[in-house]
Amino acid sequence: MSWIPFKIGQPKKQIVPKTVERDFEREYGKLQQLEEQTRRLQKDMKKSTDADLAMSKSAVKISLDLLSNPLCEQDQDLLNMVTALDTAMKRMDAFNQEKVNQIQKTVIEPLKKFGSVFPSLNMAVKRREQALQDYRRLQAKVEKYEEKEKTGPVLAKLHQAREELRPVREDFEAKNRQLLEEMPRFYGSRLDYFQPSFESLIRAQVVYYSEMHKIFGDLSHQLDQPGHSDEQRERENEAKLSELRALSIVADD
């Protein structure tokens, strides 16, 4: 059309149908989200296991400080209690460490491995994109020649352009097809992959906590005052504190 001097304003012809593009975007979007989740989860799990370890270490410190105190030397009852507490805390630490190792093996490592697949995927998508650009470019060239007057050299160039176009288009389409087919499979495989991790994590926690419950339950039975409830102890503490405050040597607050 000669009365249209500029073609710049025209929108690029859609060489890839909208639906296909949309599907691609959707699938890739899901995978991108999965990648993000995997990465974040890996970090969080590491933080969580570190926090667990810190907790059991500080618990051990409680009993350790108590034990190393000269207070226990004279006082047999106190010594027994503190020794038992110390044993319990150390066992807690050991179990915790084991739990963390288990989690490391069955959850964090698999997460890392799964995450290492994503760079390849991203590269594949990038290459498809590159192929698409090439395809577009050559397609535009072909169309440019197609719209020119059909003279000899133009026709020759057109033919050449078309020849160039063909392999590029095929390459793009192959890539596109491959990705469209394989991305959903990838996404779906996460279920089979992560369910065992999840189960293992839960199991590890359940085992740990039931063991801890048993340890502390035994400990509280073993120490004297099994009958006292927390309220009773609280009241007794209050009474003792008042008693102390009544002493003349204690400063008035």
Next chain:
Amino acid sequence: IAQYHIPTKQLKAEVILEPHEVSVTENYFQTQWLIWSFSASFRGKPNLLDMGSLMIKPIQRVMKYPLLLCELRNSTPPSHPDYRALDDAFAAVKDINVNINELKRRKDLVLKYKKNDEDESLKDKLSKLNIHSISKKSKRVTNHLKILTRGESQVKDNTFNREEKLFRALEKTVRLCVKNISLCLQHIQDAMPLALQSVMDLQEISYNKDDEMDYSETLSNALNSCHDFASHLQRLILTPLSALLSLFPGPHKLIQKRYDKLLDCNSYLQRSAGEESDLAKKEYEALNAQLVEELQAFNQAARKILLNCLCSFITLLRDLMLVAQQAYSTLVPVPLLVSSISEIQNQVLEEIQNLNCVKENSATFIERKLSFEKKKPVQILPEMPHQTDIHRSKLLSTYSAEELYQAKRKCNATQEYDINLLEGDLVAVIEQKDPLGSTSRWLVDTGNVKGYVYSSFLKPYNPAKMQKVDAENRFCDDDFENISLFIFYAVHAFQARSDHELSLQEYQRVHILRFCDLSGNKEWWLAEAQGQKGYVPANYLGKMTYA
């Protein structure tokens, strides 16, 4: 006399003292009781409206008895049968008075010294300073030092020492407990929500949205339990322990004061007894007795509180673990064996990696592909070994000095036929222009390869200047290759003093094999001359310019 029932024996000293110290409202009931118990002995004296005079009555009474009994005794002839009883009564009553006094002294001392020092400003402290207090303090310091250094005889009270040790140990324990338990609580509060959250997140990617079981309730329950644990711990353990901890400084101050009094007392031990020493002794004993009695009570109560708190801690932990266990149990599906987990996962991973899109694009594959696809093929030169001394000596022997240049810095090959050079590499210039005629690019020989470098990277080779630096940097290890380069001569003669050293004559030429001795000392170089090897001092040698 038998008619004089001696009510004083029934009265305990403390009972008399109580109303003296505390405010009327607080001890209203006590005073009521006192009024009632005394009403009999007052025998109908109705004019007791003044509370002050009422309260003073017992004291006056107690003080009257000794006087009364004393008079009575004095007016009784010793032969009278009651004389003995009177005597005893008089002694007993006097004792009671003394006891009351001492008790009062104890309480007064304690009251005086337990005042909170922190409120005192600097001005107050300064105003307290006077000659008397300064001399007192300096005497105490002296005595303290005497005890420390000479172990002089001193008043000792083992009971007190035991109690005091216990007191200090308790304080330390309680303080540490508060700190450690708080820290542990902090960690628990950090760790448990994190763990729960991670579980939830993992669950999210492990299951489809549709068949996702709703665990949000479990999650919130568990978090609530965690909060409860924290608040219970605070209430049952940390608050009482902190309160207990705040009670320690008071007695602590008094203990310090007691020690001061002890020092005062000790200082009088040596000298003769006098009024001052009596007072010091009395004060010390009063404070000591008070402290011993009350520290015992303190320690016992503190210990009980500590034990209670520890028990509560254990039960709280037990309950928390139970809650956590239950929370996680609701989430667990069919448990799997650990071994099969890795199998399953490896299988899945293999499947994924076999996907074409992944296989073709894995990192290693990409590198290979890239190397083929690069638009501008760069001639990948074979990994060029660095210039060794063989090459250098070859260059030196082949080319003349004017043709030799040295690389000022590292040159990277950029164009075809370029070569890489490291800083300091020796090159011989073959042509001072390149094939295209540019004179900024020169054809050089490194002894190993020939190629082009930019002339701006080269500077003329000055062996004299270069040698020293080079020698120290590069030839401290074995390098027999380049013997010809490093010829030195002995500036002075040197006499070897042992087998390891080499004798030199003046101006004798030597080859240097090593520029340091076995221990790395750069003052001694291993030299060779006339077939003999030995160490020579470096400063005896002068460099020969390359000829």
